Amino acid sequence: MKHFWSFLFFLVPLFGVATFVFAPHFNIWLPRDVSEQGRTIDNLFMFILYLTGIVFIVTESVLFYFLWKYDGKSNKESVKFSHGSHALELVWTIIPAVTLLFIAIYQMQAWAADKIDAPAIPFTAEVTGRQFNWDFRYPGPDGELYTQDDIVRTDGKLYLPVNEQIMLKITSGDVLHSFFLPNLRVKQDVVPGMAQKMWFKGKKTGGFDIVCAELCGWGHYKMKGRVFFLPRDEYDAKLVELSAEQDKMTVQVPEEE
Ligand SMILES: [Cu+2]
Numbered sequence: 279m280k281h282f283w284s285f286l287f288f289l290v291p292l293f294g295v296a297t298f299v300f301a302p303h304f305n306i307w308l309p310r311d312v313s314e315q316g317r318t319i320d321n322l323f324m325f326i327l328y329l330t331g332i333v334f335i336v337t338e339s340v341l342f343y344f345l346w347k348y349d350g351k352s353n354k355e356s357v358k359f360s361h362g363s364h365a366l367e368l369v370w371t372i373i374p375a376v377t378l379l380f381i382a383i384y385q386m387q388a389w390a391a392d393k394i395d396a397p398a399i400p401f402t403a404e405v406t407g408r409q410f411n412w413d414f415r416y417p418g419p420d421g422e423l424y425t426q427d428d429i430v431r432t433d434g435k436l437y438l439p440v441n442e443q444i445m446l447k448i449t450s451g452d453v454l455h456s457f458f459l460p461n462l463r464v465k466q467d468v469v470p471g472m473a474q475k476m477w478f479k480g481k482k483t484g485g486f487d488i489v490c491a492e493l494c495g496w497g498h499y500k501m502k503g504r505v506f507f508l509p510r511d512e513y514d515a516k517l518v519e520l521s522a523e524q525d526k527m528t529v530q531v532p533e534e535e
Pocket of ligand 1: 455456490491492493494495498499501
């Protein structure tokens, strides 16, 4: 068949575009956003998706046109080599450079709000990534980390108050990890020897995924946890419950014979 290859290769971009068009309708698009700042991130994502989408459709159409026009079966002329055009090289270097610069400036505000302008509030909890678990430490009633009344949990469940600004301290016990809360649209690399801050506000009660977004070893897949957003009174009660549970913990020492 004439033009077989042009059509076959055209299926690839066609399928790619169709995926983006239909994915939201099949609920395989972005995870549900339950955060205050998520909309900004999603808008940025959509903006870049549309921008790159337009570029993709234009370039793929040009590619299809050339495949069609210079189909081997209909063009018997021998191939000629041309050195190209200096002006064209300039055009397709400058346009992407300016576009990327524009995106870099356009997203600055979102980046600053998410990563630079930390609110001056005490830590709600400390997150420690280790092979292969997320450990959580709450300051306890005195509001200070690393004191006698701290609550330490290693069950991968993080409890936080809803509709309140949260400040987490992120550290690593061993290797590189990445603390990712997809429903909150926040992610922070966890670097050994560094204590980093992460802040956000959850707007919905319920349990949401915590995942490690950095391949950190054989048990990487085990680093799936849950973050639970509770109303303030339930959160306070939960901390009291966790503290009481911790106080009851005992260690069985085998008796010497
Ligand atoms: Cu990991």
